[in-house]
Amino acid sequence: MYNTLKPILQQELDEIKNAGLYKQERIITSPQNADITVQGGKEVINFCANNYLGLSAHPKVIAAAKAAMDSHGYGLSSVRFICGTQDIHKELEKKIAEFLGTEDTILYAAAFDANGGVFEPLFDEQDVIISDELNHASIIDGVRLCKAQRQRYKHDDMADLEEKLQVSHHLRHRVIVTDGAFSMDGTVAQLDKICQLAEQYNALVMIDESHCSGFMGKTGRGTHEHHNVMDKIDIITGTLGKAFGGASGGFTSGRKEIIDMLRQRSRPYLFSNTLAPAITGASIAVLDMLSQTTDLRDKLETNT
Template sequence: MESGRFITPTQGKETSRLPGMTTTTDVPASGVSLSERLRQDLAGLRESGLLISPRVLDAPQRARTRVDGREVVNLASNNYLGFADHPRLKERAAQYLQQWGVGAGAVRTIAGTLRIHEDFERQLADFKHTGSALVLHSGFSTNQGVLGGLLREGDLVVSDELNHASIIDGLRLTKATKKIYKHADPADLDRVLRENPSEGLKLVVTDGVFSMDGDVAPLDKLVEVARRYGAVTYVDDAHGSGVMGEAGRGTVHHFGFEYADDVIQVGTLSKAWGGVGGYAAGHPDLRELLINRARPYLFSTAQPPAVVGALAAALDEVQRDPSLMERLWDNTRFFKAELGRLGFDTLGSVTPITPVVFGEASAAFEASRRLFDLGIFAVGLGFPTVPRDLARIRNIVTAEHTRDDLEQALSAYQQVGRDLGVIA
């Protein structure tokens, strides 16, 4: 037989296989089978109460939608500005689809960079007030690509203890020395930097808005400490972009650092902006380095044209219509104030992310189920996503919610909170 050639049973007696491949009879039956591994792992998740079974939306992502066949007020999505089903975004997406097709057809570095990709990146850099911007495929992969492309052995990275999982995983891929500082604590950041001198690049990494508690990193103080030690500040603004700062330019803009070359901002385009993708923005040379070093960028096909069109329209729309940001924050202030009046603990959140604490995970999950029965879609979160005694329901208020939506949600919360003994 020719090397590597497959032979059917009718063509010869030798077993069909690739060079170096053994037949099943050559390998003794041992170890754990795939079926057994899957059964064991799923059983463990089920017994620990951590098995996830996502609810299914039967209608577009809106402030009111249909979930598992039920009409609900939606407090579970990241659709801050109501862009996920916005008519202007859909119109631009359809236009780009017709003009440019359904896909880019290649990775960006080979033949997948369409003119619209570069146009949008220039638009994004202008919007963010940065020297450059590069779009990747998700916020998660952006952290992997930027941290992996930027950090080397001998560098020092100091990360907030409550940073997002994508930052944690991205740092695991680097050979930099990794240290942790206490959550949102500039004094502890100063201590860690002082105790860990480095001749390499020093990077302070923080979320801009923390996704579980809804608090904001004190960037004014963190950047001051970082600069004292010659460190660069890296801000993951997934929940701040489109929410904080003028026209939603982000947490970096909110604190006045948008023109600073020693501040890198990354984030997602799938929350406030209604589409999908991630971005990195900052120093004028950052984009060129990432084009050459960021592995998710180098080995993934470029974003489809319809997505690019929708995102470009989103940046136009948030600047054209200031009422989007006004409604987002009016709704946020109203909802938080009323939850506080009812007696709920919202952990001092100051952003549209509004946690309502129920204590034990079982109570948070039961509250979520009861709220759903009352027409409110809000998801319970327990350990290990949040601390054991701080299980909560995370609510996200959007610009699209009406006062009637929020009052219906508050009425349901009052009933469920009293029934479960969380409020009087």
């Protein structure tokens, strides 16, 4: 009964508040931008959004979202494999793959789902996932859902990563998993060294580019472009909710057979509604903009 659960929850909530860790939601009454209006009418400068390229309220992005709603509707009321795949979903998947330099892409309702749904269909007890200890929570949860063995290497520590690769030499597949850039401390993964180790020890490489795609690298392709290893990455996960317009939605991009298997067995993909047409259309516009010019990422680099 709830009467027994309520005091337990209340006690824990009180402990969170007393520790100064209780999360209050800031209410914004304007579009997301560098300058925003919060509840009460106060205007403030915004330093905390992931709106890296300022596209969340860009007129071209908003216009593309409206046009997609007019042409393709508000929603699909279906998962992808039943009757939830429109031409614009396939177009967006193709554009993401081309932008990142991969073979194929699969869309998810959220980036959390992309990481949550990537491991279980691909790996089992015969395999090991070797993960940076500071990887995003979605990677941690995704690994927990998988039956593969798990090892964590010290943050950005290539010597410890190599040791983990050495002791797991007898397993079928070894997968090195890292954030491209770590949002909490700003570390950029040493993908050049990670890929060297992966090649030496015959391991796969997966990166989460949520805080990189759109602006890292000379043309904004991401950390793998920044380190000149675009052809050496097997799996890339990312989000449409940061530099790519800031709405919602995620993706996994990579080797064709990997993406094919995810379409067949990735549960967040199979059992979640399709990405809304407005987000899909707007994201296509964003990819077109970023493929045609590097002006926005160049401005970001100059400002930082």
